[in-house]
Amino acid sequence: ELKVEQNPLFLSMQEGKNYTIYCNYSTTSDRLYWYRQDPGKSLESLFVLLSNGAVKQEGRLMASLDTKARLSTLHITAAVHDLSATYFCASEDTGTASKLTFGTGTRLQVTL
Amino acid sequence: GAGVSQSPSNKVTEKGKDVELRCDPISGHTALYWYRQSLGQGLEFLIYFQGNSAPDKSGLPSDRFSAERTGGSVSTLTIQRTQQEDSAVYLCASSSPNQPQHFGDGTRLSIL
Numbered sequence: 001e002l003k004v005e006q007n008p009l010f011l012s013m014q015e016g017k018n019y020t021i022y023c024n025y026s027t028t029s030d031r032l033y034w035y036r037q038d039p040g041k042s043l044e045s046l047f048v049l050l051s052n053g054a055v056k057q058e059g060r061l062m063a064s065l066d067t068k069a070r071l072s073t074l075h076i077t078a079a080v081h082d083l084s085a086t087y088f089c090a091s092e093d094t095g096t097a098s099k100l101t102f103g104t105g106t107r108l109q110v111t112l
Numbered sequence: 113g114a115g116v117s118q119s120p121s122n123k124v125t126e127k128g129k130d131v132e133l134r135c136d137p138i139s140g141h142t143a144l145y146w147y148r149q150s151l152g153q154g155l156e157f158l159i160y161f162q163g164n165s166a167p168d169k170s171g172l173p174s175d176r177f178s179a180e181r182t183g184g185s186v187s188t189l190t191i192q193r194t195q196q197e198d199s200a201v202y203l204c205a206s207s208s209p210n211q212p213q214h215f216g217d218g219t220r221l222s223i224l
Contacts, residue, residue, distance in 0.1 A: 033212055033213075035215075042203065042216060043205075090155075098143065098160070098207075099160050100147075102155035105154065
């Protein structure tokens with residue numbers, strides 16, 4: 001059974017600071033997704049990581065994938081209040097279903 | 113519309129009643145997924161459709177849950193004889209091959 005562990009569960013950080021969210025997954029899935037969810041809203045796709053060593057950046061967010069370590073990271077640079085949300089990583093089952101197994105989510109709160 | 117559409121957005125019903133949740137995927141997306149998001153269990157996969165067939169129903173929690181998809185488009189998730197533990201946000205997603213899943217806003221289901 002595919003398991004995805006994400007930490008920390010909650011992160012409070014000041015504007016301007018840097019931090020990293022970690023996502024470990026248990027099988028040999030090579031596709032890793034990051035989503036953002038605002039309160040009461042749905043999931044917004046941020047990044048798709050398809051191969052070992054993949055790195056993608058969008059604004060103050062950068063995601064990377066190490067398939068050998070079964071680890072993905074989401075790095076936040078110089079956080080701003082607008083980044084406050086819950087971030088989920090999800091590993092794709094590369095069998096027939098392509099269903100996603102989600103981590104527990106990291107609730108990020110950026111304070112002024 | 114441009115995105116995945118779900119209805120109703122909110123549903124409150126009494127324990128023991130049946131409910132139907134609807135999902136209208138992005139036009140042209142052949143894959144459709146149902147997930148459930150609850151405080152205790154996080155985001156859980158329920159069922160996957162490819163076209164009108166459901167090759168993976170492994171996430172349906174009990175035989176009270178069923179889903180169908182017609183015309184390769186709209187899907188309905190039916191919960192019979194609802195229980196309080198069915199209270200959750202039910203999310204639908206659709207995708208094209210090798211593309212990230214796009215999520216709807218969800219149906220918030222409350223069982224009294």
